[in-house]
Amino acid sequence: MKAPATGQAAPPRDTPLRPEREDVRVAALAALAVALHVLEAALPSPVPGMKPGLANVVTLLVLVRFGWRPAAWVTALRVLVSGLVLGTFLSPTFLLSAGGAAAALAALALAARCPGRGFSPLGLGLVAAMAHMGGQLLVAWALFVPHPAVALLAAPLMTAAAAFGTLSGIIAWRILAQEEATEQA
Amino acid sequence: MSPARRLCALLAAAALLAGCAREPEARRYSFLAMGTVVELSLHGVPEALAERAHRALEADFAYMEATWHAWRPGALGRVNTLLATGHWFSAAPSVLPLIVEGRALARATGGLFDPGIGRLVALWGFHGDDPGGERPPPPEEEIAKLVAARPSILDLEVEGIRVRSRNPAVRLDFGAFAKGLAVDRAVERLRRMGVANALVNAGGDLRVLGRHGERPWRIGIRAPRGGGILAALEAADGEAIFTSGDYERYFTWRSRRYHHILDPRTGRPARGLVSVTVVHDDGSEADAYATALFVAGPRGWAALAARLGLRQVLVVDEQGRLHATPEMARRLRIVARPAPPLEVVELPATGARNRGEGE
């Protein structure tokens, strides 16, 4: 992963008080992600499994600004708490969500290791969304319906994932750019 | 190239290769015989030999069907007529081995498999090609009469080629192991013809020779209540996989299912299990033993399997739960979703197998 965008945002590691602050930050961001996740769950969807995945924007932001580890925390908390809030904890919906999140985090961990200039938020958004959907489809296939229809559903769902992934990448980039501007001002 | 790039290139190449390198398929033939579809798959066999093998097996099966048919005129039909007289007669050489083998199997299974109950099979109407549909079961008193007569293949006396029955109620029906014997003979015939890799599937009961090229033969076990494949396993050279189930031949009456696996002790369809699958190195034993385990029921099958020396058994009970011996559970891959619960059943310790003691 490349260095955080600005020096100010880099978490200093030597003082004993700072980790607590990081915990607070993770908690706050996770809460935001949960809110987005729950909000989205209330939206109707034309095809089962087709969701904009706005909560992923939070994961992207945390990844770019603070690194993979906090991003993983935020995502794990989001899946867990959303599951509890929506009452889907350990239900198929929850397992799909968890499988997708795990796949997305794994893909982001790999992407963060990319040599050269690495990925911009745009590429990260795409990779995360595709991995998320891919993970969900695999979980659906393995646990629920090993049916060829899942393979047919994969085409539209992955296309949607690519579109929404790019969108969340753009949103993450706009937010990061704005933050940068505010910080420089 | 950086290590990361090299890895990417390698992965891409591997993906391409996996897509392209497809093994040559087996040659497949199918024909109707013994009231079922017989499939023959041959791998790595030149076309001329494959065609010859196909023709030979089709002729063999037709012959076996004609001679072993219990209720049509033929060698076994004649034996059945003569058994009723109680006198000595000489049995056709095509039928004699079945009688000898059938007696050994009946003895080994403690009579739970018994080809001597042909009259019960006929009474229940399971000897037609289309025994199903909606029809009443036979009257109680007729079942009771036949059960009281205790017909068993062990009532026969065999001296050389001469046979007689001490019990006039005995009629032979080899339905429960003729397929096994036929598959064994087919595999033997293929081996003699120089075929190294083959699969003979007689209506779901099968035996393999060798491998499917680079990999073993892959077998899917169908879920007994529909819904596709229950489990998968890879068959090793010479292995036979046989299933006895209540869904193969049955009729219904007042929403109750009456299937073809009759318990010789009660004269009625055996209760408690839905299917029994046996993996074994002998087709006719696998066939007869699957039937016997089915009759032994939920509480008896494990002890009987241990006594018969069977180590690989899968049982489906009426609740849809699976029970498997440790060796079977290890090689079985459950593919049905949601996966049904599977209980691993340790077989009780017992002495050596007692099949084929004295005849």
Added chain:
Amino acid sequence: MRLRPTPADLLAFAAAAALLAALHLHAWGGGGPVVTARVETPAGTRLLPLDRPGTYRVRGALGESVLEVRDGAVRFVDSPCRSKICVRSGWARGAGELVACLPNGIVVTLTGPGGEYDAINF
């Protein structure tokens, strides 16, 4: 922070485009050779590609059997036999699978590439 795609981004987009193209090709047919049902009847053999959904009537020894093709699989919907074992067998999907109505003399074998199983035990 300017929105300038990095080389890695471009690579990711190219890979995603290729993956989506492959998925759509696979989903809308043209994904290579398909599994075909070989329907053997007393009157002869007929082939049904499983990528063409529909209901098919075939004449057998007793009468007409009805086959349904959907989602790359085939099954007996009805048959003039008494036992209806064929109907209860359900769907046959992969190459190598088989469904049959023996009283009506109709055997449906699936042929084609791949296929997970060499034989089905039942």
